[in-house]
Structures are given as structure tokens and as C-alpha cells.
Amino acid sequence: MRSLTQGKTFNVNSFLGPKDAQKGQYYVPQPRYRQFLDSYVSALEEGYQMYLTENYQQQVYKYFVELDWDWDTDLARVMEVTPLLIELISGIASDHYGCAFANVITSIRTPYKVHLNYPQLLTTELLASGCRDRVLAAIREHPRLCGLDVDWERLIDFPHGSLRLMGSKKAPWMDSDPEWVAPQDKAYAPAKLGPDGRWRPMRLTPSLLAAASIFPRAEQVAAFERSPAYLDMIFNDYEASKQRMEERRRRRMELREQYQQTGPPVPQVPLPPGSSKLPLVVTLEVQPDESVAVKIYIKSKFRTKAQPKHKFSLRAGVGQAEVVGTSGSVAQQGGGASGSEPSASLEERGEPHGAA
Known part of the structure; x- marks a missing residue:
């Protein structure tokens, strides 16, 4: 052993x-x-x-x-x-x-x-x-x-x-x-x-x-x-597995149609930070110039067709604040220091489109 x-x-x-x-x-x-x-x-x-x-x-x-x-x-x-x-x-x-x-x-x-x-x-x-x-x-x-x-x-x-x-x-x-x-x-x-x-x-x-x-x-x-018993079992198990997969696919389609009309259900209990069930993935990165890069990703299951992808990478410098609007636009508030870097989409920064 x-x-x-x-x-x-x-x-x-x-x-x-x-x-x-x-x-x-x-x-x-x-x-x-x-x-x-x-x-x-x-x-x-x-x-x-x-x-x-x-x-x-x-x-x-x-x-x-x-x-x-x-x-x-x-x-x-x-x-x-x-x-x-x-x-x-x-x-x-x-x-x-x-x-x-x-x-x-x-x-x-x-x-x-x-x-x-x-x-x-x-x-x-x-x-x-x-x-x-x-x-x-x-x-x-x-x-x-x-x-x-x-x-x-x-x-x-x-x-x-x-x-x-x-x-x-x-x-x-x-x-x-x-x-x-x-x-x-x-x-x-x-x-x-x-x-x-x-x-x-x-x-x-x-x-x-x-x-x-x-x-x-x-x-x-x-x-x-x-043996026939084993082969029959494999066939029956395969058929049962196919039925389960079809049922799951049907339920996913029903939920997707429901989300298009009403949006996803709101959790009854607040989710802890970092939970995989949260709709957003937000990361912060401190840059060499001491500015902060904000990366926001909204999971696809929480988006409707009417909404843009809502993928942003925002950089806030000193004296500048950036706010993500509900329509996906970025409203700049505050002093707006000259020479600050403009916001860039993930596509421009080479970020992948997949889920986090």
C-alpha cells in the first residue's frame, strides 16, 4: 500500500x-x-x-x-x-x-x-x-x-x-x-x-x-x-441522462425568456462579497502613477438584449471621479485634471469577452 x-x-x-x-x-x-x-x-x-x-x-x-x-x-x-x-x-x-x-x-x-x-x-x-x-x-x-x-x-x-x-x-x-x-x-x-x-x-x-x-x-x-446486463444498463442510463439534459435545457430556455421580460430574480438574502452568484465582477488595480483602474464585468445571464455589454475599464486619477451610468456611458464629475487618460473599453485594452 x-x-x-x-x-x-x-x-x-x-x-x-x-x-x-x-x-x-x-x-x-x-x-x-x-x-x-x-x-x-x-x-x-x-x-x-x-x-x-x-x-x-x-x-x-x-x-x-x-x-x-x-x-x-x-x-x-x-x-x-x-x-x-x-x-x-x-x-x-x-x-x-x-x-x-x-x-x-x-x-x-x-x-x-x-x-x-x-x-x-x-x-x-x-x-x-x-x-x-x-x-x-x-x-x-x-x-x-x-x-x-x-x-x-x-x-x-x-x-x-x-x-x-x-x-x-x-x-x-x-x-x-x-x-x-x-x-x-x-x-x-x-x-x-x-x-x-x-x-x-x-x-x-x-x-x-x-x-x-x-x-x-x-x-x-x-x-x-x-454482458447483456451491463450493456442494457449503459443504454438505459444514457437514455435517462438524455432526458435529464433535455429537461435542464428546457428549463434554461424558460428562465432566459423570463429574464428578457422581467430580469433575473432578486436574491432574498444579501450575498457575501466575492459570491459567484453576484451579477458583477469588479476589480481594482493601482497603476504606477497611483491612479486606480476599475474593471467592471456584468455577467451575461444578468443582461437583457436591450442592454449593452456593460464592459468597462475606468481609470480614475487624482482630482477626477468617473461614474458608470445605467446606459453604459461614463459621466465625468469633479475637477477633471488636464492630461488625465480617457476611459477605454475592454476591446480597446485587449481584455477578453468571456465570463470572469
Whole structure:
């Protein structure tokens, strides 16, 4: 694992954030990932505390689900419902991704917090969201689940970009567990659900971590991106994106027509100096002769067709004041010292026409 280099996006993140030696962001090349996992497990066995997550950064990743029970839920209900959920999710995920039977790797930190990793199933965040929708719909029709007073939307977590590595904890200042949660239950550990509904711990090994990793191999990604499911998703996402762009274009045109008639809306709250929402960009420059050059730019969205461009660069010398009129003319007031430089437009001074 090495610190982030220019042009690379981190794929391993630390909960320690700024308190970490490398500010919590690392990049591990795929060919060296198994070596990284070997070192990670060795560090855990030597007693080091680890705080790492894997981040898929909106790329293709291996499907996973998080079951996040509220701590105050009755334990008997948790133990009864969790096996049903795992069976239901595994069946729907297998069908959703076109796999006959998807293997699942489970890890827990108390029965209330469960991770399900599916090494065979490659996905994207959009496809995973669709699979989650199917799971929630199936729960509403399940004879043993539909009548339960459970917030399923909260229980079945939404894809959010990362998954904590087994053996890693959250930073101490992020820990919101109740006091009864034991120190060894702060990190997820591999466990298998037995026929009797009880969790049986398993040994954490680099091979297990490699199988449960959310990062697929390059050849797996290449095969997945040729699959009908991925191509359909890309097409549907493209169509949805086109519709969003058309809607934004239509709204911009409506606003532009409205501005031509009524002008832009006046902000209800005064904007702070330097705000990008202000209509004017004004800069002052002190010249060698101690005069001040005033550059004024009025943003195009705040101009109507009846108004000139209102781009000026005014220079006020000692004993001379210059005022910008509403029609774009410059009225000179005061003594008007002889020899003062005349006002010049941006075009004359070589200033660009673009937005500031």
C-alpha cells in the first residue's frame, strides 16, 4: 500500500482521516493487492489496530449487501429474520445477475451487523440499486416477513461506495455502539450461519479476504462489460441522462425568456462579497502613477438584449471621479485634471469577452 500519487484515485481509505500518516487515502495496485492482504492479516495477528475500507469509486465492483439492525431490536427477532433475509437476498441476486447459485461470504460484528459478499457477482451502483429494489419488493410479499414491524429500507443499506475490511474498526471518535458491545465486536469477523441458526466464527485469512474483496480482476471486469446486463444498463442510463439534459435545457430556455421580460430574480438574502452568484465582477488595480483602474464585468445571464455589454475599464486619477451610468456611458464629475487618460473599453485594452 502506498500513498496517493498524482493521477491516481484512492481505493483504500482509513477511518482515521487527517490523523492518518497519509491523510487516510491509499492506492494499492491490483497486481499487488494479495501482497497487501498478506501484510494486513499479519499486522492484525501481531496486535495492530486497523481502520481500513475498500472503495470502488463508482467503478465495477463485486456485489455486497449490508444488514444494519437497530441496536434496540429484539435479539430473538434478529436471529429469526436474518437467515430468511440471507436466503431471500441470495436468491434474488443470483437471478438479477444471471447466476445459477451465487456463493455468499458472511461476516458479522454481533448478530445485529452483517455483511454479505458475493464473489461471483459483478455489479455497478445502478445495478445494485435495482437489485435492492427487487429485494424490498419481495419482502413485502414474503409470508413470514411482510407483516413484521421492521424498517426494511433502513435495515438493507443502500450502496454508498465502500465496504469496511474484515478486522478493521471505525475510529474511536466515530464509535456510536452501545456500551455493551465488546471490544472484539468492533470489527467485522468472518462467520458462518449454521443449520441451527447460530453464527460460528471462522479464521480470517488472506485467501478469505481476497475472495471477499469488492475489487474484481481486470479480466472479470472486461467480461462483465460485454454482458447483456451491463450493456442494457449503459443504454438505459444514457437514455435517462438524455432526458435529464433535455429537461435542464428546457428549463434554461424558460428562465432566459423570463429574464428578457422581467430580469433575473432578486436574491432574498444579501450575498457575501466575492459570491459567484453576484451579477458583477469588479476589480481594482493601482497603476504606477497611483491612479486606480476599475474593471467592471456584468455577467451575461444578468443582461437583457436591450442592454449593452456593460464592459468597462475606468481609470480614475487624482482630482477626477468617473461614474458608470445605467446606459453604459461614463459621466465625468469633479475637477477633471488636464492630461488625465480617457476611459477605454475592454476591446480597446485587449481584455477578453468571456465570463470572469
